[in-house]
Amino acid sequence: xxxxxxxxxxxxxxxxxxxxxxxxxxxxxxxxxxxxxxxxxxxxxxxxxxxxxxxxxxxxxxxxxxxxxxxxxxxxxxxxxxxxxxxxxxxxxxxxxxxxxxxxxxxxxxxxxxxxxxxxxxxxxxxxxxxxxxxxxxxxxxxxxxxxxxxxxxxxxxxxxxxxxxxxxxxxxxxxxxxxxxxxxxxxxxxxxxxxxxxxxxxxxxxxxxxxxxxxxxxxxxxxxxxxxxxxxxxxxxxxxxxxxxxxxxxxxxxxxxxxxxxxxxxxxxxxxxxxxxxxxxxxxxxxxxxxxxxxxxxxxxxxxxxxxxxxxxxxxxxxxxxxxxxxxxxxxxxxxxxxxxxxxxxxxxxxxxxxxxxxxxxxxxxxxxxxxxxxxxxxxxxxxxxxxxxxxxxxxxxxxxxxxxxxxxxxxxxxxxxxxxxxxxxxxxxxxxxxxxxxxxxxxxxxxxxxxxxxxxxxxxxxxxxxxxxxxxxxxxxxxxxxxxxxxxxxxxxxxxxxxxxxxxxxxxxxxxxxxxxxxxxxxxxxxxxxxxxxxxxxxxxxxxxxxxxxxxxxxxxxxxxxxxxxxxxxxxxxxxxxxxxxxxxxxxxxxxxxxxxxxxxxxxxxxxxxxxxxxxxxxxxxxxxxxxxxxxxxxxxxxxxxxxxxxxxxxxxxxxxxxxxxxxxxxxxxxxxxxxxxxxxxxxxxxxxxxxxxxxxxxxxx
Amino acid sequence: xxxxxxxxxxxxxxxxxxxxxxxxxxxxxxxxxxxxxxxxxxxxxxxxxxxxxxxxxxxxxxxxxxxxxxxxxxxxxxxxxxxxxxxxxxxxxxxxxxxxxxxxxxxxxxxxxxxxxxxxxxxxxxxxxxxxxxxxxxxxxxxxxxxxxxxxxxxxxxxxxxxxxxxxxxxxxxxxxxxxxxxxxxxxxxxxxxxxxxxxxxxxxxxxxxxxxx
Numbered sequence: 001x002x003x004x005x006x007x008x009x010x011x012x013x014x015x016x017x018x019x020x021x022x023x024x025x026x027x028x029x030x031x032x033x034x035x036x037x038x039x040x041x042x043x044x045x046x047x048x049x050x051x052x053x054x055x056x057x058x059x060x061x062x063x064x065x066x067x068x069x070x071x072x073x074x075x076x077x078x079x080x081x082x083x084x085x086x087x088x089x090x091x092x093x094x095x096x097x098x099x100x101x102x103x104x105x106x107x108x109x110x111x112x113x114x115x116x117x118x119x120x121x122x123x124x125x126x127x128x129x130x131x132x133x134x135x136x137x138x139x140x141x142x143x144x145x146x147x148x149x150x151x152x153x154x155x156x157x158x159x160x161x162x163x164x165x166x167x168x169x170x171x172x173x174x175x176x177x178x179x180x181x182x183x184x185x186x187x188x189x190x191x192x193x194x195x196x197x198x199x200x201x202x203x204x205x206x207x208x209x210x211x212x213x214x215x216x217x218x219x220x221x222x223x224x225x226x227x228x229x230x231x232x233x234x235x236x237x238x239x240x241x242x243x244x245x246x247x248x249x250x251x252x253x254x255x256x257x258x259x260x261x262x263x264x265x266x267x268x269x270x271x272x273x274x275x276x277x278x279x280x281x282x283x284x285x286x287x288x289x290x291x292x293x294x295x296x297x298x299x300x301x302x303x304x305x306x307x308x309x310x311x312x313x314x315x316x317x318x319x320x321x322x323x324x325x326x327x328x329x330x331x332x333x334x335x336x337x338x339x340x341x342x343x344x345x346x347x348x349x350x351x352x353x354x355x356x357x358x359x360x361x362x363x364x365x366x367x368x369x370x371x372x373x374x375x376x377x378x379x380x381x382x383x384x385x386x387x388x389x390x391x392x393x394x395x396x397x398x399x400x401x402x403x404x405x406x407x408x409x410x411x412x413x414x415x416x417x418x419x420x421x422x423x424x425x426x427x428x429x430x431x432x433x434x435x436x437x438x439x440x441x442x443x444x445x446x447x448x449x450x451x452x453x454x455x456x457x458x459x460x461x462x463x464x465x466x467x468x469x470x471x472x473x474x475x476x477x478x479x480x481x482x483x484x485x486x487x488x489x490x491x492x493x494x495x496x497x498x499x500x501x502x503x504x505x506x507x508x509x510x511x512x513x514x515x516x517x518x519x520x521x522x523x524x525x526x527x528x529x530x531x532x533x534x535x536x537x538x539x540x541x542x543x544x545x546x547x548x549x550x551x552x553x554x555x556x557x558x559x560x561x562x563x564x565x566x567x568x569x570x571x572x573x574x575x576x577x578x579x580x581x582x583x584x585x586x587x588x589x590x591x592x593x594x595x596x597x598x599x600x601x602x603x604x605x606x607x608x609x610x611x612x613x614x615x616x617x618x619x620x621x622x623x624x625x626x627x628x629x630x631x632x633x634x635x636x637x638x639x640x641x642x643x644x645x646x647x648x649x650x651x652x653x654x655x656x657x658x659x660x661x662x663x664x665x666x667x668x669x670x671x672x673x674x675x676x677x678x679x680x681x682x683x684x685x686x687x688x689x690x691x692x693x694x695x696x697x698x699x700x701x702x703x704x
Numbered sequence: 705x706x707x708x709x710x711x712x713x714x715x716x717x718x719x720x721x722x723x724x725x726x727x728x729x730x731x732x733x734x735x736x737x738x739x740x741x742x743x744x745x746x747x748x749x750x751x752x753x754x755x756x757x758x759x760x761x762x763x764x765x766x767x768x769x770x771x772x773x774x775x776x777x778x779x780x781x782x783x784x785x786x787x788x789x790x791x792x793x794x795x796x797x798x799x800x801x802x803x804x805x806x807x808x809x810x811x812x813x814x815x816x817x818x819x820x821x822x823x824x825x826x827x828x829x830x831x832x833x834x835x836x837x838x839x840x841x842x843x844x845x846x847x848x849x850x851x852x853x854x855x856x857x858x859x860x861x862x863x864x865x866x867x868x869x870x871x872x873x874x875x876x877x878x879x880x881x882x883x884x885x886x887x888x889x890x891x892x893x894x895x896x897x898x899x900x901x902x903x904x905x906x907x908x909x910x911x912x913x914x915x916x917x918x
Contacts, residue, residue: 071852072914074876104914109852111914143777143878148815149913151777151878222909247739247850247869248907681742703746 033058035140035154039124040172043161047128052158053121053175054078054094054140056114062146063115066099068219068257070111070226073149076142078122078156085135092123097181098260098270099218103227107668110227111145112218119178126162134160183258183270188238190275192255196600197683198242198666199224199251203259203273204281205238213263214289215239217273220257223249231662237283242662247683251277288658288665306466310473317477352433353486357479359437364475367441368468390528390576394536397520398569399442401540404513407506411547437479526619526654528576535575542568597651598659602678605647609680611701613646616660616674618653623690624673631692640698679703740906744858744866747845749807749838752823757805757836764862766802766897768793768890770834771809771846771915773816773854774826777878778912782855783830784880790855790872793890794833802894806834809846811918816854817841843917853912859893859903868893870908877911 039052056064056076065073080088097118102111126134136158143151188205201217209215215232217224228244255275262268405411517540525533542564550561595601597614605612615632617624631637641648651660653672664674667687675692676685677700688696744767748758759767770790772779782790797804808823810816818826823837840846849858850869859868868889875886893903 072912074878074911105917108847108850108917109914145913147916148775149777679745682745683739683742 031152031154032062032144032146032150033064033142033152033154035142035156037136037138037156037158038119038168038171038175039158039160040168040175041160041165042168043163043166044126044130044134045165046126046130046162048165049092049123049125050160051121051172051175051179052124052136053119053171053178054156055117055119055174056140056142057117058115058144061115062144063102063111063113064118064142064144065111065113066218067096068112068221069143070102070113071109072104073111073113073145074143074151076120076140078120079139079141081137081139083137085133085137086124086127090125090127092125095121095179095182097178098183098258098268100260101216105227107227112226119174121175121179121182126160130162132162134162136160181270183260183272186259186271186273189281190273191278191281192243192251192275193280194245194251194255194277196603198244198599199255200240200280200285201243201255201275202240202278202280202284203238204284208236209234209239209261210263210266213239213261215241216260216262217241217243218258218260219255222246223251223255225249229666229668231666232289233285233287234289235283235286237281239289240280240285242666244666288662306469310470313470313474314477317474318480320474320478321481349486351430353483355430355433356437356486357476357483359434359439360441360479361437361472361475362434363438363441364471364478365468368471371471372464372467390524390532391573393520393524393527394532394539394572394576395569397517397524397536398539398543398572400513400517400520402543403439404510404517405543405547407510407513409503409507411550440478441475523619523654524576532572532576536572539568539572542571595647595649597649599663601649605649606678606681606683611644611646611680612649612676612678612685613641613697613701614649614651614676614678614685616651616653616664616669616672616676618672621653621672627673627675627690627692631694631697634694636694637697640701644701646701740866740869740903742866743864744860745848747848749840749845752818752820752827752837752839754820755836757838759860759864762803762860763864766862766894767860768797768802768804768894769849769858769860770804770806771851771854771856772806773808773810773913773916774818774830775815776854776913779816779854781878781880781883782872783832785831787880787883788831789883789888791831791833793888796891797894798833798835800894800898803836804834806832806837807840807845807851808837809840809843809851810916811843812841814916814918815913816916841918843915846915846917851910851915853910854915855912856910856915857890859890859897861897867897867903868906869910870905871910871912874908876909 034057036055036057037052038055039050041050044050054076058064065075067075069075078091078094080086080091097114097120099112099114102113102115103109104111124134124136138156140154140156141151142153143149186203186205188203190204191202193200193202203209203215216230223246225244225246230241230243233240233242253276256273258270258272260268260270521533521536524536546561546564546568549557549564597616602612602614615624617628619625640646651657651663653660653664664671667674667676669687673690675688675690677688678685679700686700688700744759746759748756750756774780774783779790785791794804808816808818810818818839820839823839826832827834827837838845845851851858855872857868857870857872858866861867870889872890873883873886873888875882889905889908892905896903
């Protein structure tokens with residue numbers, strides 16, 4: 001193939017055609033990299049030590065490897081020829097600059113190495129008896145890979161004059177710059193706790209690591225799984241990493257390698273560490289850490305990756321329109337359009353659609369910012385967290401209830417919000433449309449978490465702009481149907497004629513809202529106990545009172561209504577926030593659960609040789625409840641579990657739990673549900689789909 | 705309480721039903737890597753001869769699994785004639801009633817991908833003699849075993865436990881000249897099993913090209 005290529009190039013060149021693009025595909029004589037020996041000096045003194053270097057320039061997309069290549073690949077070598085003018089003792093060890101992660105297959109195969117350019121410096125001790133010139137002849141022997149790998153060799157040589165020292169400034173600068181990238185020795189201390197898997201590598205450093213710095217460990221050997229995530233925790237005295245041992249991975253005397261520290265706005269720095277066994281240093285593992293920009297330069301999503309995530313989020317947003325908590329609000333919007341179309345205001349629909357879209361987008365951007373703030377503050381970034389905060393759940397339940405009352409027609413919010421009928425035109429209508437968008441996003445909030453878990457999981461550890469972009473894509477998806485409806489001329493004419501059915505439909509839609517409120521109350525019961533539920537029901541009563549008393553005219557009545565409304569929301573929120581009231585309620589656990597999940601529990605059960613099924617669940621997670629009803633809590637599945645002596649463990653994420661959050665993140669999930677299946681004798685689990693079926697689970701258990 | 709919760713769950717279920725459809729689309733795939741000394745994962749696969757084989761079919765026999773990719777220089781090293789390193793191992797296995805299964809996990813369009821016709825052609829042109837050549841373009845078996853490189857070798861005992869996981873030999877290189885000086889781990893492990901001993905070196909670091917999973 002290469003030969004054909006070269007023949008083609010030569011033929012074209014022979015025809016007098018200018019083909020730089022084709023010729024540029026392969027360096028020099030068909031190799032994928034150019035290898036060159038360079039020296040900081042053009043002339044040297046006998047007996048002195050100077051730096052020379054192997055300079056590798058790789059073709060676009062091709063890479064070579066670090067001293068530990070990772071799962072596949074081989075490090076480059078410089079082999080002196082027998083004809084070389086110097087003996088092997090004259091050349092010191094090759095110096096390895098800081099490598100980067102080269103993920104080959106996500107979660108399966110990880111390599112360590114270099115692309116574009118890499119310069120490997122070596123100290124050269126000039127023989128004491130050198131005279132005239134020093135000649136170095138060697139072979140650069142390296143494996144270079146793109147998606148395929150090619151072993152290449154290149155003859156390299158260097159001639160240095162012996163005499164008055166003379167610098168080679170450009171080469172010296174280049175070698176110096178690359179020596180600066182060689183990991184230096186770590187100023188702090190490192191320890192490895194390998195008592196249980198995953199191991200904890202604890203790095204103590206006076207003053208801690210720079211703010212926001214991501215840390216990644218690159219081993220010299222293969223004790224750890226190279227592709228596994230290394231969840232990071234931080235504290236005032238340093239950082240710690242959770243390392244997944246390789247299948248046969250054991251720490252010998254010590255675990256040795258380098259750490260790569262990627263601080264925001266700074267060049268990455270490497271440190272050589274030697275971690276002896278010992279306990280985790282205090283103050284190195286206080287809080288989970290989500291890197292702003294990923295360590296090892298891979299956490300940043302490619303454009304394609306970001307686009308496909310945004311695409312999923314967009315689809316998710318579209319589907320969100322059908323959710324029972326969102327549908328009623330949107331239907332009001334649609335009914336407004338029906339009226340507008342009927343009353344001849346079709347032209348106004350456009351600005352309306354835009355305002356509505358704006359409302360949705362602003363709300364989703366706000367949600368993204370809240371999530372980023374939570375991530376910043378706690379290090380957690382799991383979706384559905386809004387349903388772990390009892391006051392938020394109480395307020396959401398009350399909003400659902402109030403929206404239900406409004407749908408029933410117990411009160412009117414005025415034309416500015418419902419924007420029915422002729423008030424569609426004008427500024428009030430525009431603001432109304434905007435707030436309908438906001439309202440749609442707010443009532444959609446409880447559905448967002450459980451719904452888009454896996455899709456948003458990948459984006460959670462990304463830089464802020466990516467998170468915001470994905471949320472905006474979801475918002476745009478949600479707003480699109482109405483935007484289309486308001487922009488495509490004539491489409492609104494397909495809407496049915498307005499009439500009494502609109503009222504009936506509107507009233508009917510109150511029931512999904514009440515059901516959603518009831519579901520939220522059951523979530524609240526698990527989070528904050530029966531007392532909080534009682535207060536929330538009292539709040540609902542207060543809303544009813546406000547509606548009733550607010551119907552009449554007069555400032556006194558109005559004041560009473562407003563006071564009742566404030567009390568309606570404030571009291572339950574305050575009560576739900578009372579930690580003394582929490583920790584009540586039954587956990588969201590199938591009846592035959594054996595024990596609460598913990599990594600140690602899993603290890604213990606596996607050591608007994610039993611298969612283990614782990615259910616990561618939460619009472620606020622709708623998908624979890626569905627799986628429980630349809631699969632996990634059924635007789636067939638229970639019988640299969642019993643027959644195979646499966647240990648069923650439950651990790652209940654109803655309330656925040658950093659250990660569970662770490663495990664979710666380690667497995668690439670943003671939230672629950674997650675189901676892990678450890679067949680008997682295995683150590684690494686299979687991650688099951690979010691949608692379980694009895695056939696799937698029974699098939700796994702019976703080993704089919 | 706029980707009934708109420710059920711109904712609530714159903715309400716939530718309505719919300720989730722649509723979500724799950726989308727969720728299933730993006731549910732991630734399973735990943736499990738076995739450890740030596742534990743049962744080897746059960747698998748079944750389609751061979752180049754058009755048969756479906758599964759690990760259970762070979763209960764009572766020692767099984768060798770070899771991940772291969774004919775385009776990979778490390779694989780070429782071991783198939784170069786002479787010394788025909790891999791072919792010799794395969795023929796030796798057949799003579800000792802050891803079942804040799806070569807597996808191709810290269811995805812369609814990737815280096816080393818083979819359909820049945822190409823796979824059979826490869827076996828003929830390389831002078832190879834595996835008992836079976838399994839076509840695993842989806843990478844299912846490869847990921848089940850945690851195969852990282854080509855070559856990557858696994859040995860399974862007659863009672864179904866994983867006995868060896870790692871490289872073919874001790875010289876990580878793509879040079880044919882290194883074969884002679886290397887310790888062949890597969891030969892050593894098979895000899896240990898034959899002698900009824902535990903495998904002395906049960907795990908090594910495989911070397912080669914990354915498996916070209918899709």
